[in-house]
């Protein structure tokens with residue numbers, strides 16, 4: 191498999207339907223191995239908060255695309271993820287996605303201590319209610335948010351936004 195460089199720069203992920211910002215500026219990193227992700231039920235006694243699988247300020251394609259040049263610009267200066275790349279999702283830290291809200295379909299919100307994410311998208315765009323992501327936050331799952339690849343687009347963050355939280 192050819193080695194792939196990360197795409198350069200900071201990117202904001204947006205809803206592909208209404209183009210609203212869903213994240214702050216994020217940079218691409220290698221996909222953290224799911225087998226290494228901390229699980230709440232495995233935490234040592236006395237540690238309440240389980241770390242997210244993805245670090246703050248970062249994202250990763252899941253599974254990683256083979257070649258960065260497959261990520262082609264669309265109109266409005268945005269980039270979308272074409273279906274042929276086989277990228278199903280984009281992994282982010284839950285704290286980096288303030289543009290998301292839980293869906294109202296109860297069948298999507300199953301879980302034990304949190305959401306297990308096993309029933310399809312359980313997070314929607316806060317602005318237009320498009321279903322855009324899957325939250326996993328149960329005691330036996332990695333703690334993560336994964337955008338549905340075809341439901342989002344991303345844009346290069348303006349330099350002024352680097353290191354700052356998203357609008358709102």
Ligand SMILES: [Zn+2]
Pocket residue numbers: 205206207208209210315316317318319320
């Ligand atoms: Zn939207």
